[in-house]
Amino acid sequence: MGYLTEALKIEILMMIGYGDRSRTQAEVAASFQETHPDLPPISQGTISKTEVRYREMGHVRETPRQRQPRVMNEDKQLNVLLALQENPITPVRQLARENNISHIVTIRAFHQGCQ
Structure with a gap:
């Protein structure tokens, strides 16, 4: 459409x-x-x-779609970075499970923290 x-x-x-x-x-x-x-x-x-x-x-205009709220906050990002600092070979999916976030968000937290 x-x-x-x-x-x-x-x-x-x-x-x-x-x-x-x-x-x-x-x-x-x-x-x-x-x-x-x-x-x-x-x-x-x-x-x-x-x-x-x-x-x-009452109209046919497209309405903007709602985005899901962000699950990553500064505390979770800090937790991910600290866990990686303690054990740099920790699997990304394990970090994600421990912080109750997706592995994609975990990777994003790592990249943002390294900037």
Whole structure:
């Protein structure tokens, strides 16, 4: 659904219609393809998501996605660096388990601590 502009999404909503004049998603997909043969065909899922977003939020704009909160703080980074200083051959995954973080975050902590 990334290639659909806001104007195209509004056009999809107008094709869906309202009340007695509403169309099925298959009809809307076919109509959209006839109207815009230069664009890739849209799926019924795209039509459904566009309609649901409009009904729930009142608009069709993309909303920014929420990122997961960071699990690494200064204490955990310090723990990783101290553990590596005590035993430089400690496996990364072991450090990750001991600090309750992923091995990728452990590697990132090491790289940030070495700067």
